[in-house]
Each structure stands twice: as C-alpha cells, then as structure tokens.
Amino acid sequence: MSTSNLQTITFECETGNYHTFCPISCVSWLYQKIEDSFFLVIGTKTCGYFLQNAMGVMIFAEPRYAMAELEEGDISAQLNDYTELERLCLQIKKDRQPSVIFWIGTCTTEIIKMDLEGIAVQLELSIGLPIVVARANGLDYAFTQGEDTVLAALSNKCPNNRQNKNHNIISKNNHPPLIVFGSLPELVVNQLTNELEKYNILVSGWLPSSKYMNLPAIQEGDYIIGVNPFLSKTATTLMRRKKAKLIQAPFPIGPDGTKKWIEKICVTFNLPTPGLENREKEIWQTLNPYIDILKNKTIFFMGDNLLEISLARFFIRAGMIVHEIGIPYIDKRFQSAELLFLEETCNYKEVIVPRIIEKPDNISQIDRIYDLQPDLIITGMAHANPLEAKGFNTKWSVEFTFTHIHGFTNAKDILHLITKPILRNFYKQVSGNIL
Numbered sequence: 001m002s003t004s005n006l007q008t009i010t011f012e013c014e015t016g017n018y019h020t021f022c023p024i025s026c027v028s029w030l031y032q033k034i035e036d037s038f039f040l041v042i043g044t045k046t047c048g049y050f051l052q053n054a055m056g057v058m059i060f061a062e063p064r065y066a067m068a069e070l071e072e073g074d075i076s077a078q079l080n081d082y083t084e085l086e087r088l089c090l091q092i093k094k095d096r097q098p099s100v101i102f103w104i105g106t107c108t109t110e111i112i113k114m115d116l117e118g119i120a121v122q123l124e125l126s127i128g129l130p131i132v133v134a135r136a137n138g139l140d141y142a143f144t145q146g147e148d149t150v151l152a153a154l155s156n157k158c159p160n161n162r163q164n165k166n167h168n169i170i171s172k173n174n175h176p177p178l179i180v181f182g183s184l185p186e187l188v189v190n191q192l193t194n195e196l197e198k199y200n201i202l203v204s205g206w207l208p209s210s211k212y213m214n215l216p217a218i219q220e221g222d223y224i225i226g227v228n229p230f231l232s233k234t235a236t237t238l239m240r241r242k243k244a245k246l247i248q249a250p251f252p253i254g255p256d257g258t259k260k261w262i263e264k265i266c267v268t269f270n271l272p273t274p275g276l277e278n279r280e281k282e283i284w285q286t287l288n289p290y291i292d293i294l295k296n297k298t299i300f301f302m303g304d305n306l307l308e309i310s311l312a313r314f315f316i317r318a319g320m321i322v323h324e325i326g327i328p329y330i331d332k333r334f335q336s337a338e339l340l341f342l343e344e345t346c347n348y349k350e351v352i353v354p355r356i357i358e359k360p361d362n363i364s365q366i367d368r369i370y371d372l373q374p375d376l377i378i379t380g381m382a383h384a385n386p387l388e389a390k391g392f393n394t395k396w397s398v399e400f401t402f403t404h405i406h407g408f409t410n411a412k413d414i415l416h417l418i419t420k421p422i423l424r425n426f427y428k429q430v431s432g433n434i435l
C-alpha cells in the first residue's frame with residue numbers, strides 16, 4: 001500500500017446502552033491473585049445477587065470476599081457507618097486474618113455519598129490492618145475497569161523506599177528498575193518475567209504481588225509498563241503520585257503484541273533484542289492450523305471488557321477481517337501505542353481499519369450485525385444464545401478475561417477460543433446436510 005493510501009482510525013461514540021459485567025466482578029480474580037487479602041463489597045442485595053451469580057461455583061469455596069449489605073438504616077443515616085464497618089472488619093480480622101482489607105464501593109455508596117476513604121483512614125489505625133478503598137461502581141466503570149480502580153488505590157500503598165524492602169529485587173543490570181502492573185495468574189507472570197530475562201530485563205516487581213506484604217517499592221524515576229489495556233487509572237496514579245515513567249507499548253496479547261511489548265522495553269533501556277524476530281515467527285508458525293480456518297473470516301466485537309482493540313489487532317494480523325470494535329471506554333493516551341499498532345497492522349495486511357465504537361448501543365449493533373452477517377460475534381451472555389438461535393456464531397467475551405491470553409505461549413489459546421464456535425457450527429451444518 002502506498003503511503004498516500006495509509007488509513008487512520010476514526011472514533012465514534014454511541015449511547016452507552018450496552019451489556020457488560022459490573023466492575024465489582026474484579027473481586028473474583030483479585031482475591032485469588034492477592035492471597036492474603038479480603039474483599040468487602042459495600043452495597044445492596046443487587047450487588048450481592050450479581051456476585052453470587054457471576055462467580056458460579058466459586059461461592060462454595062469459602063472465598064475471601066463478602067458483602068456488607070446496606071440496610072434502610074444505613075441509607076437514611078440512622079446507623080453509624082463507622083461503627084457498622086468497624087464491627088464487620090473486626091469480625092473479618094478474627095475469622096480470616098488477612099493482611100489487608102479492600103473495601104469495594106458500589107453505586108449506592110456513591111449515591112448516598114458514604115465517605116469510605118475518610119472512614120478507612122481512622123479505622124485502619126483502630127483495627128491495625130491496612131484498608132484499601134476502591135470505587136469500582138457500575139455508575140462510572142465497566143467490568144475490567146474494576147481492577148483498574150483497585151490497582152490505582154493499591155499503588156498508593158506501595159512503599160517509596162526500595163532500601164527498606166529486602167524482598168524487592170534491585171536490578172543488577174544496566175537498566176533502571178522496571179515494575180509491571182496488571183493482575184495475571186502466577187504462571188503467566190513467570191512466563192512474561194522469563195521472556196524478559198532472555199533480553200537481560202529484570203522485573204523489579206509486579207503490581208499486584210501475590211502477597212500484599214510483598215508490594216513492590218516504586219520510587220521516582222522507576223519505569224512502569226502495563227499488561228492490559230484497561231489500566232489507565234493505575235498508570236496515571238503511578239505517574240502522578242509515584243513519579244514513575246510509563247513505557248507506552250502495545251499489550252502482550254498475540255505474538256505480534258508480545259514482540260512489540262518486549263521490544264519497547266528493550267528500546268527504552270537501550271538493550272539489543274537478538275532472536276526476538278525469530279521467536280515471533282516461530283510462534284506464528286505454530287498458529288498456522290488456526291490461521292487456515294480463520295483467514296478472511298469476518299468478526300464483530302460488541303464490546304464489554306476493554307480488551308477488544310488488542311484482540312482485534314491480533315485477529316487482523318492472523319488474517320481475519322474486523323467489521324466493528326465496540327468498546328466501553330478508550331483512554332487514547334494510555335492506548336496510543338496499541339492504536340498506532342492497529343493502524344500499522346491494517347495497512348500492512350491491506351484491510352480496512354475497523355470502526356471503533358466507544359460506548360456502543362447494543363440495539364443499533366444488532367441491526368448492523370444483521371446487515372453485515374459476520375462469521376463470528378464476540379459478545380456477552382445476554383446476546384450470545386439469541387444470536388446463535390438466529391444462526392450466528394458467537395464467542396462469550398468474558399472468556400478472554402479468564403483465559404491465559406498474554407505472552408507468546410498463550411497465543412494459541414486465544415485462537416483456539418475463537419475457532420471452536422466456527423468449527424462447531426460448521427460441523428453441525430455439514431452433518432445436517434448429510435443427514
């Protein structure tokens with residue numbers, strides 16, 4: 001494609017009338033990630049019903065989270081918020097002995113303007129446990145942004161002084177300290193840490209760490225990099241409060257994204273990347289069986305978890321055609337490298353840059369789906385079965401949040417997820433025709 005034909009992204013915004021999970025759902029993966037934590041969601045029965053249903057069988061495994069269910073007396077201020085929360089937190093401390101209690105604010109605590117931050121400062125002194133307050137409510141945020149609010153609040157608890165934290169690795173290499181932020185399962189943390197070590201990059205710490213007691217120290221001038229596109233508030237907090245320097249890179253999703261992510265860190269630290277190009281090529285080769293199936297297939301993202309742009313970029317590189325990328329919210333500064341990479345990928349593959357629709361309108365999207373007849377729709381559970389019944393292939397978007405999708409080795413799992421529904425319906429049709 002000649003430079004005069006290069007395309008750029010245009011953004012549209014709709015009504016925000018779309019389905020997504022409430023951000024308090026982040027409790028489900030964060031309590032497992034931070035092993036010595038306890039999460040207290042301060043809300044109503046609505047929040048409780050949601051958590052109970054969304055978490056499925058996990059609720060039978062004595063999870064380290066609970067609801068502080070607000071009653072009439074709390075809402076009309078007849079009960080004292082401080083006394084009520086003190087009673088609950090002392091009980092949690094006695095029964096579960098956590099190292100930290102997270103308070104998750106909800107729509108109701110926002111509307112009645114409960115001063116959670118103010119109460120937490122007094123209460124943590126009296127009960128002798130740190131309290132982290134995150135306003136992961138459905139009024140302001142969507143699904144994965146819940147994690148962003150928690151990590152932004154948690155970053156304020158990171159120690160400033162590395163000398164006092166003997167568990168925090170001090171880089172012996174010739175590069176300044178690097179802290180990676182974003183909650184990933186330990187296996188994936190180790191995979192990415194090992195990938196970076198191959199290029200002499202030493203990760204000084206991860207936010208969050210698997211134990212609250214091991215939170216990384218972050219000092220002025222340290223470098224930070226994110227692993228997920230929904231962490232813009234955390235990035236801003238780390239830059240403003242800790243004076244850390246953000247490395248802008250596409251996210252390590254897909255072999256293309258992972259290569260760029262590593263490359264950006266190496267370029268920042270002036271380190272060479274021998275063999276990185278080949279490593280990416282080798283991974284693409286292992287993906288060929290999937291690429292053969294997905295090539296020239298069309299895909300439509302209704303949008304609910306903020307991973308959409310990175311996934312779409314990877315799918316385009318794998319030969320698919322993306323009609324539309326719906327997304328709840330884009331921080332164009334935090335996602336700038338990913339957006340640029342999407343443009344580059346579309347130009348490289350000579351395909352049209354997809355429409356990006358922020359705050360989509362599900363009803364208008366269904367109209368467009370009928371017009372475009374995509375081969376695959378990435379959507380939430382509300383629309384998946386009705387669309388399947390109309391003959392469309394769908395994939396539940398929530399699976400991308402809970403599957404290992406980061407780094408070179410997990411690229412296969414992402415393509416496996418999306419080829420499954422296409423093949424299933426293909427075989428159904430074939431066997432139907434034979435019968």
Ligand code: SF4
Pocket residue numbers: 022023024043044046047048050105106107108136137138139
């Ligand atoms: S959207 Fe608000 S009321 Fe509903 S579950 Fe989430 S926090 Fe609770």
